[in-house]
Amino acid sequence: KAGVTQTPRYLIKTRGQQVTLSCSPISGHRSVSWYQQTPGQGLQFLFEYFSETQRNKGNFPGRFSGRQFSNSRSEMNVSTLELGDSALYLCASSSSPTATYEQYFGPGTRLTVT
Amino acid sequence: AQSVTQLGSHVSVSEGALVLLRCNYSSSVPPYLFWYVQYPNQGLQLLLKYTSAATLVKGINGFEAEFKKSETSFHLTKPSAHMSDAAEYFCAVSYASGNTPLVFGKGTRLSVIA
Numbered sequence: 001k002a003g004v005t006q007t008p009r010y011l012i013k014t015r016g017q018q019v020t021l022s023c024s025p026i027s028g029h030r031s032v033s034w035y036q037q038t039p040g041q042g043l044q045f046l047f048e049y050f051s052e053t054q055r056n057k058g059n060f061p062g063r064f065s066g067r068q069f070s071n072s073r074s075e076m077n078v079s080t081l082e083l084g085d086s087a088l089y090l091c092a093s094s095s096s097p098t099a100t101y102e103q104y105f106g107p108g109t110r111l112t113v114t
Numbered sequence: 115a116q117s118v119t120q121l122g123s124h125v126s127v128s129e130g131a132l133v134l135l136r137c138n139y140s141s142s143v144p145p146y147l148f149w150y151v152q153y154p155n156q157g158l159q160l161l162l163k164y165t166s167a168a169t170l171v172k173g174i175n176g177f178e179a180e181f182k183k184s185e186t187s188f189h190l191t192k193p194s195a196h197m198s199d200a201a202e203y204f205c206a207v208s209y210a211s212g213n214t215p216l217v218f219g220k221g222t223r224l225s226v227i228a
Contacts (some may be wrong), residue, residue, distance in 0.1 A: 004157070033215060043204065043218035056215050090157055103216070105150075105157030 002027065004093050004106035012112045018079040021109045025072050025093030032074040033103060034066060037088040046089075049074055050097045078111075086113045116141045116207045120219035128227050133177075133192040135222050137205035140186065147188040148206040148216065149179055158204065164188060175199070200226045 005024045013019050025032050034046040045058040049068035066076040072093075078085055088110050092103040121136040139145055146165050150158040162173025169181040179190045188205060202223050206216040 035218075042220045045215040045217070048215055058215070092158075102160050102163070105159070107155070107157050 004091055004104050006089075006091050006106040006109050008109060009107065010110045010112075012114060013081050014114055015081055015083060017081050018077065019081060019111060020075055020077045021089055021091075021111070023074045023076075023091030023093075023106060025074070025091075026104055029093035029095050029104070030072050031094040031097040031101075032068055032072065033092045033094070034074070034076050035090045035092065036060075037090055037108070038086075043090070046076065048097060055097055081113045083113050085111065087111060116145065116209065116214070116217045118205050118207050118217055118219035120203075120205050120222050122222055123220065124223045124225065126225040126227060127195045129197055130194050133190070133195045133199065133224065135190040135203050135205075135224065137179075137188045137190065137219060138186050139188060139205075139207045141207055141209070143209055146208045147179075147181060148208075149173065149177070149188075149190050150204045150206060150218075152202045152204065152221075154201075161190070161203075195224075195226045197226050197228065200224055 007022045031050045033048040035043050037043045047066050048056040052068045063079045068074045088108040090108045092105045094101045094103045117140045119138045148163045149161040151161050152158045161177050162171045164171050164181045172178045177192045179188050202221045204221045205219040208216050
């Protein structure tokens, strides 16, 4: 079974631009979560989607948004990029949104904002 | 609110020595606890999880962790370190109800010296 895939793997953007990151979950998984990983703040939860509905949202500004499609693929968008948005963005999928089910992480998208 | 504290951002052990990575949690309700490992340029992989069954949890790659409610701890151990264990390790907590996202600790980087 193929794992979680994230595209692109690396991205360089300029401050003020917007970016869209994509995540394809493991086949059959309907829950997708997004995390931001930085050296200073560590791993921080962005949002979680299950069956196209946002179930939880982390403490991030409205510039960060996401969506999930009917095939469970998910995208996250960051508008008006700031230097502080440089991070590794990780996507995780699970068969169910409850914590008892293992989350499988993708390799991440490394975003650099200049 | 839940939180996780990992003592020691960097731990160094000799090959064959005991590995002990410390994790203390704060939760007002019964927690679910997890240990994840991250190798360079990769996503996170679940090592083991505690979901209110046995307090001693065995995971992959010879790792285990013991849930101690009185000490609010969930330390990760491995009797004999291998060079391949060098990675970043993250402890995470969620509510037992399972309806909340994972909260991660800052991580501990494990180095194994030959």
